Amino acid sequence: MPSTPSAASGAAAGATRRGRPGYDQQSVLTIAVDVFNKHGYEATSMGILAENLGITKSAIYHHVPSKGDLLRLALDNALDGLEAVLDDARASNGPADEQLEFVLRGTIQVLTERLPFVTLLLRLRGNTEIERDALARRREFDHRVAQLVDAARSEGSLRSDIDPRTTTRLLFGTINSIVEWYKPGGPISPEKLADDIILMVFHGLHSS
Amino acid sequence: MPSTPSAASGAAAGATRRGRPGYDQQSVLTIAVDVFNKHGYEATSMGILAENLGITKSAIYHHVPSKGDLLRLALDNALDGLEAVLDDARASNGPADEQLEFVLRGTIQVLTERLPFVTLLLRLRGNTEIERDALARRREFDHRVAQLVDAARSEGSLRSDIDPRTTTRLLFGTINSIVEWYKPGGPISPEKLADDIILMVFHGLHSS
Numbered sequence: 001m002p003s004t005p006s007a008a009s010g011a012a013a014g015a016t017r018r019g020r021p022g023y024d025q026q027s028v029l030t031i032a033v034d035v036f037n038k039h040g041y042e043a044t045s046m047g048i049l050a051e052n053l054g055i056t057k058s059a060i061y062h063h064v065p066s067k068g069d070l071l072r073l074a075l076d077n078a079l080d081g082l083e084a085v086l087d088d089a090r091a092s093n094g095p096a097d098e099q100l101e102f103v104l105r106g107t108i109q110v111l112t113e114r115l116p117f118v119t120l121l122l123r124l125r126g127n128t129e130i131e132r133d134a135l136a137r138r139r140e141f142d143h144r145v146a147q148l149v150d151a152a153r154s155e156g157s158l159r160s161d162i163d164p165r166t167t168t169r170l171l172f173g174t175i176n177s178i179v180e181w182y183k184p185g186g187p188i189s190p191e192k193l194a195d196d197i198i199l200m201v202f203h204g205l206h207s208s
Numbered sequence: 209m210p211s212t213p214s215a216a217s218g219a220a221a222g223a224t225r226r227g228r229p230g231y232d233q234q235s236v237l238t239i240a241v242d243v244f245n246k247h248g249y250e251a252t253s254m255g256i257l258a259e260n261l262g263i264t265k266s267a268i269y270h271h272v273p274s275k276g277d278l279l280r281l282a283l284d285n286a287l288d289g290l291e292a293v294l295d296d297a298r299a300s301n302g303p304a305d306e307q308l309e310f311v312l313r314g315t316i317q318v319l320t321e322r323l324p325f326v327t328l329l330l331r332l333r334g335n336t337e338i339e340r341d342a343l344a345r346r347r348e349f350d351h352r353v354a355q356l357v358d359a360a361r362s363e364g365s366l367r368s369d370i371d372p373r374t375t376t377r378l379l380f381g382t383i384n385s386i387v388e389w390y391k392p393g394g395p396i397s398p399e400k401l402a403d404d405i406i407l408m409v410f411h412g413l414h415s416s
Binding site for chain 1: 248251305364365366367368369370371374375377378379380381382384385386388389396401404405407408409410411412413414415416
């Protein structure tokens with residue numbers, strides 16, 4: 001199992017402080033994503049990145065040809081993870097509400113495991129070709145989840161008094177909001193978080 | 209009933225296009241908030257604001273002494289609205305779960321009526337004294353809602369298998385996410401949106 005992005009980030013930051021960078025592309029990427037999230041992609045120059053990595057700009061170019069390539073690699077990391085959830089057989093077999101629950105749990109897992117990468121994806125404005133391509137993939141992911149919501153509703157397992165588009169918006173709103181507060185390695189495990197969210201959105205907070 | 213910020217913004221933009229500004233402080237503020245939300249507060253200069261308003265920088269200073277004052281007025285607009293919900297008698301009388309529902313509905317109403325102002329509040333980073341003061345008021349609001357969640361849980365009306373802090377996070381995450389997609393004046397009324405959110409978070413999406 002790969003280490004979480006934030007664990008990798010911590011290790012790399014430690015390496016910087018010890019003055020022994022020894023970066024590979026993945027650790028450059030992990031730190032770059034943290035800097036993009038902190039200052040915004042547009043506002044981050046290769047000079048700022050070099051400063052945060054404790055290496056020279058030309059050393060960064062040894063790993064990636066441009067800032068845009070770092071962005072593309074980071075967004076691919078988030079989107080590949082999300083799309084893999086939909087490509088799993090459990091996302092297209094069985095009752096639609098079970099497929100939907102599988103996809104929501106998988107999405108939560110990707111968010112917690114690749115938190116800084118998904119955070120970057122969720123904050124995109126679409127100012128460049130790379131960003132627009134990523135937003136198109138994100139829309140396609142959202143569209144396929146919306147189809148599952150429709151199917152679960154047609155099956156009669158989801159309530160029909162909420163518009164399916166609103167349902168999809170609220171599901172993503174709830175799940176995506178965890179990037180604002182969830183701390184990987186903190187008191188709540190990713191599995192418990194997924195259980196809590198599934199409980200609330202499908203069964204509600206009121207004690208039955 | 210006051211017009212929504214976005215309606216006011218539309219009218220002011222129309223005035224700009226017709227070359228008849230005739231701004232008062234409120235319309236300067238409304239446009240400034242839209243510009244802050246689009247470009248970020250830090251990145252917005254008084255020059256950019258003047259360009260968007262179609263007036264000179266000195267004409268802006270006629271309305272407000274500084275960019276910081278515009279930010280403070282905008283954040284007060286959002287926070288005054290949220291705090292008024294808690295100050296209503298219905299937020300502190302009756303069963304705790306009814307108080308909580310009243311406060312969540314009121315919060316959703318403030319979000320939809322003052323959408324750009326609350327959006328600005330939710331995106332704050334806390335880089336200046338004005339931002340830190342606003343974040344402190346926001347934390348106090350969140351804290352009082354968390355107390356209602358605790359009280360409703362103690363009363364036995366909220367499920368006890370989700371940590372109350374997670375419950376509060378998920379409630380705010382769901383509600384605050386509407387600033388990302390809700391269109392005032394669109395097909396979903398603020399009342400229907402509040403009904404939908406209350407249904408999902410308290411009773412769940414599964415058909416019973």
